[in-house]
Amino acid sequence: xxxxxxxxxxxxxxxxxxxxxxxxxxxxxxxxxxxxxxxxxxxxxxxxxxxxxxxxxxxxxxxxxxxxxxxxxxxxxxxxxxxxxxxxxxxxxxxxxxxxxxxxxxxxxxxxxxxxxxxxxxxxxxxxxxxxxxxxxxxxxxxxxxxxxxxxxxxxxxxxxxxxxxxxxxxxxxxxxxxxxxxxxxxxx
Amino acid sequence: xxxxxxxxxxxxxxxxxxxxxxxxxxxxxxxxxxxxxxxxxxxxxxxxxxxxxxxxxxxxxxxxxxxxxxxxxxxxxxxxxxxxxxxxxxxxxxxxxxxxxxxxxxxxxxxxxxxxxxxxxxxxxxxxxxxxxxxxxxxxxxxxxxxxxxxxxxxxxxxxxxxxxxxxxxxxxxxxxxxxxxxxxxxxxxxxxxxxxxxxxxxxxxxxxxxxxxxxxxxxxxxxxxxxxxxxxxxxxxxxxxxxxxxxxxxxxxxxxxxxxxxxxxxxxxx
Numbered sequence: 001x002x003x004x005x006x007x008x009x010x011x012x013x014x015x016x017x018x019x020x021x022x023x024x025x026x027x028x029x030x031x032x033x034x035x036x037x038x039x040x041x042x043x044x045x046x047x048x049x050x051x052x053x054x055x056x057x058x059x060x061x062x063x064x065x066x067x068x069x070x071x072x073x074x075x076x077x078x079x080x081x082x083x084x085x086x087x088x089x090x091x092x093x094x095x096x097x098x099x100x101x102x103x104x105x106x107x108x109x110x111x112x113x114x115x116x117x118x119x120x121x122x123x124x125x126x127x128x129x130x131x132x133x134x135x136x137x138x139x140x141x142x143x144x145x146x147x148x149x150x151x152x153x154x155x156x157x158x159x160x161x162x163x164x165x166x167x168x169x170x171x172x173x174x175x176x177x178x179x180x181x182x183x184x185x186x187x188x189x
Numbered sequence: 190x191x192x193x194x195x196x197x198x199x200x201x202x203x204x205x206x207x208x209x210x211x212x213x214x215x216x217x218x219x220x221x222x223x224x225x226x227x228x229x230x231x232x233x234x235x236x237x238x239x240x241x242x243x244x245x246x247x248x249x250x251x252x253x254x255x256x257x258x259x260x261x262x263x264x265x266x267x268x269x270x271x272x273x274x275x276x277x278x279x280x281x282x283x284x285x286x287x288x289x290x291x292x293x294x295x296x297x298x299x300x301x302x303x304x305x306x307x308x309x310x311x312x313x314x315x316x317x318x319x320x321x322x323x324x325x326x327x328x329x330x331x332x333x334x335x336x337x338x339x340x341x342x343x344x345x346x347x348x349x350x351x352x353x354x355x356x357x358x359x360x361x362x363x364x365x366x367x368x369x370x371x372x373x374x375x376x377x378x379x380x381x382x383x384x385x386x387x388x389x390x391x392x393x394x395x396x397x398x399x400x401x402x403x404x405x406x407x408x409x410x411x412x413x414x415x416x417x418x419x420x421x422x423x424x425x426x427x428x429x430x431x432x433x434x435x436x437x438x439x440x441x442x443x444x445x446x447x448x449x450x451x452x453x454x455x456x457x458x459x460x
Contacts, residue, residue, distance in 0.1 A: 021209045022212075022254075022274065022276055023271070025209050026254075026271070029198060029201065030198075033198075037193075037194075051193060054197065055200070062204070063208075065209060110193070111192075114191075114192055117192060
């Protein structure tokens with residue numbers, strides 16, 4: 001079974017007999033862990049939180065990999081859908097003050113090397129964070145469309161799958177968001 | 190991959206590896222359309238092979254992450270290309286009723302107190318170091334020669350970017366999930382019933398305190414093995430000598446491979 005274009009984070013792998021899902025999932029992980037980590041690095045400045053949310057995304061993905069159907073969308077789109085839910089849950093927990101307790105219960109403490117790696121990742125996503133900040137005036141769907149397509153590198157089709165909208169709607173919202181950002185940018189100049 | 194990504198992957202495999210290895214995922218419409226052609230091709234290929242290779246069980250497309258293939262003489266060839274596929278390969282071995290398990294030899298293995306099977310696996314790791322077996326990614330298993338209640342351990346290690354798998358050796362009824370490469374200081378379980386088929390070596394004085402702390406106040410004679418003077422790049426060191434008392438040419442690295450409970454106190458140094 002083809003999981004999609006390797007460059008899009010899902011190499012061609014075959015669905016073999018029992019046991020093959022592990023190898024498939026490894027490919028999905030290796031091709032996407034970087035972009036998923038970047039997704040959270042654009043939202044959180046704490047390396048430990050980025051690590052926790054990235055881990056949570058892949059733990060959920062591993063637990064539900066049996067229901068993932070490449071015919072309905074690429075692995076990257078599927079993972080970004082999960083990442084969105086994970087981040088929404090994190091925001092809800094933060095708002096209710098439960099985040100710290102929940103994280104402490106599940107956390108794997110980072111060592112110094114990992115902390116530095118993720119700090120560098122967070123720093124590298126500074127431009128992305130600034131763009132997201134500029135998008136705060138945009139409707140949520142348009143903001144997500146810009147991030148998924150222009151920052152995370154998803155195709156419009158993948159972004160539509162991850163956001164649960166049709167490709168037509170995604171393209172319209174993306175076009176509208178870009179036009180607004182362009183207009184704001186020209187106004188700033 | 191970064192260190193964080195590598196550690197996260199190991200965590201995922203530890204938590205979900207067995208489930209993923211057993212998982213059968215639904216095929217997409219695209220895959221269902223392609224299946225008849227693939228099966229036809231496989232049939233032709235198998236017909237050409239003749240008596241060998243009744244089944245090929247693989248994890249990925251090209252090359253497969255692992256494969257278990259039956260040979261004409263009733264033995265099985267176990268091939269491993271990725272350490273991450275160990276769980277899948279072991280699940281397949283179990284599904285086929287073959288009492289053999291692949292065990293990863295990795296510095297990340299954190300065994301401090303070893304089960305008898307792990308102690309035996311370290312002996313195996315020691316044994317394979319001296320052979321050329323590490324140059325191969327496949328080994329052969331004969332299920333008929335595995336005694337009831339025993340498991341064959343297939344140590345697998347990544348050397349210079351390639352996964353190598355050693356010839357099968359008999360182990361106990363259970364296999365550890367991993368073993369540390371030699372040389373490394375490890376302390377074996379020190380209790381009645383521990384495997385005693387170990388060579389006795391002189392314990393260097395510098396380790397006696399460490400061993401005493403690890404074992405608490407248990408009285409024991411500690412068995413150590415000099416492992417030569419290499420200790421880098423993940424390569425398994427060759428034992429300096431099959432006679433542990435023989436003086437090593439270079440300062441040896443020592444590995445504790447077992448101990449025997451005694452009634453007398455642990456001496457400060459057995460050398």
